[in-house]
Amino acid sequence: MAAPYSISDLARELDITTRAIRFYEEQGMLSPERRGQERIYSGKDKVTLKLILRGKRIGFSLAECKELIELYDPVHGNRKQLETFMHKIAERRSQLQQQLLDIEQMQLELDTAEERCLSALAETDKKQGITA
Incomplete structure (x- = not known):
């Protein structure tokens, strides 16, 4: 099992x-242990954070x-997680394709x-009789 992490350890590492x-x-996605005021994050919390960051990078809410x-x-x-992920990937890809088409149309209009x-x-x- 991975060693516990402090909030500053995780912040620095990620x-x-x-x-x-x-x-x-606060969103209920992480649940660190508490030792007084100190938060102690597990390896699972670290993996969850990595998944959140990866999801945000590819445009997931x-x-x-x-x-x-x-x-x-x-x-x-x-299996259910992977099937849902594949569906969301397809949706995101479709959104990006539409955005590309929108950008190309805008470029034509700008031209x-x-x-x-x-x-x-x-x-x-x-x-006005001005020559270049």
């Missing part, structure tokens, strides 16, 4: 703030991360606006 760790604790973590069942296997501005500037310069 490169996050202690405030972020306390936030995840905190609720989605929590759902996936709660689906883990070491006794009966994690058109820029061309019109350049044309209008050239026309203005021509009317």
Whole structure:
């Protein structure tokens, strides 16, 4: 079993703030032991934090991360968790594909606006007798 971690140990090791760790604790995603005022985090807490951070990096909401973590069942296997994860990956991929299409459309609109501005500037310069 992994050695226990203090909040500062976890923050340093995972490169996050202690405030972020306390936030995840407030959300019910971590449950450290208490020794007086001191929080003692387990290896399981560290793994949970890593999963939260990975989920956030790929665009999952905190609720989605929590759902996936709660689906883990070491006794009966994690098939449901993996199937749910695959479904969420497909959804996220679809969202990203739509965002890419939206960005490409915006770029085309910017190109058109820029061309019109350049044309209008050239026309203005021509009317005023300005040469480049």
